[in-house]
Amino acid sequence: MIGRLTGILAEKNPPQIVLDVNGVGYEIDVPMSTFYNLPAAGEKTKLLTHFAVREDGHYLYGFLSEGERFAFRQLLKVSGIGARTALSVLSGLSVGDLAAAVAQQELGRLIKIPGIGKKTAERLLLELKGKLAETTGVSLHAVADDAKHDIANALLALGYNEKEAAAAMKQLPPDIGTSDGIRQALKMLSKA
Known part of the structure; x- marks a missing residue:
């Protein structure tokens, strides 16, 4: 529904930002990899977004690159992984590092991410195998x-x-x- 937003970065409170688009302030949750690469408050920025509607509300997630958004969406498809956990994974590993960890089946790299236990990491390795490498440029x-x-x-x-x-x-x-x-x-x- 909302695929991209361009506007003025009004607030930065990790992991959430407020993007002012023509007078409307959108609250957007972003992974720390995106947060650290955002310009200063008051500057113009463009974010690719993922819009989620759940029982308890409507949520908007933002990303600076298509690779991050794609990885986020692939993470959401893994059983037991919600948006918060997906953001945590992308905050703990770059998309390239995540793709490499999945390709090499490195459980240890995933377990180091806060909120990811051994069983969740094993499920991520199993369900993401072959899904990230081609789109993230990791051969x-x-x-x-x-x-x-x-x-x-x-x-x-x-x-x-x-x-x-x-x-x-x-x-x-x-x-x-x-x-x-x-x-x-x-x-x-x-x-x-």
Whole structure:
């Protein structure tokens, strides 16, 4: 219903702002990633919005980028995730970091976000898999390459030589995450 608003930033009280659009003040909840990038109060700004109607009221959420709004909407589709939790996730991780965490299935990155427990994080990883990477510009191949690089560096730091690390790396699945890859590589190297 309301897809975008352009107006003067009247108030900034995290996580809410008031945007004055031709004399009408819209109260908009924003993630902290958007809040920190807003101009000073009194300056003109444009926000992409998500309008939600619930039993207890009408709510407007604002974002500076299409990627943030898309990620917010994908988070809302996850069972048990409401708007407050979705804003919390986007406040704790950038969209790119969230997409990378989902692609690499890194539970630990999500658990660090306030309000996200282990079960919620597991549900996020499961239900968001494959839904964020293409629209956020995070390549799954780049993520996999970064994971492989991190795994190899971890093995070298633990005292294994390059030949041993390379042999273990060849046996790992191509899309494995960093922490799982290190764990599996160590198991393989301990048996050798």
